[in-house]
Amino acid sequence: MPLPKKEKPRLAVSARELVAFNIRRLRTQRGWQQELLSYEAGLHRTMVGHLEHSRRNVTVDTLEAIAGALQVELHELLLPIEQQ
């Protein structure tokens, strides 16, 4: 008999909210507009805007492109809010 399916564990602050918070933090530190970061990361013009409003279940390939454009380590896009 297969095991009953388990609910996905959720974090207090969702992963999407952490991504939104960290991208906005790192982008504004550089004085960049959302469109410029989208362009530098090779993404659609509106993608960064969507990410900063937690509207996308973003993939690691996209996170990699954003980290590369911001020239930060990948994990910095997922740091807990208090660890800034």
Add this chain to the structure above:
Amino acid sequence: MPLPKKEKPRLAVSARELVAFNIRRLRTQRGWQQELLSYEAGLHRTMVGHLEHSRRNVTVDTLEAIAGALQVELHELLLPIEQQ
């Protein structure tokens, strides 16, 4: 005239390889099998195996479920290899 599309910046070690390395590291530290972690994270039985072989462009929702199951901070799944 629209700006020419930019190539997506790539990291030396790809994001998928970092995810693979960190999931395997954290899972084996707990002595868990891949199927157990998949189950605890509410994922398909083979998902962790795929992730540990960099075969998936994993999303943050899935990373959140895995971090929750392993009871680690989200960014620990993306730490650079030398920062262990």
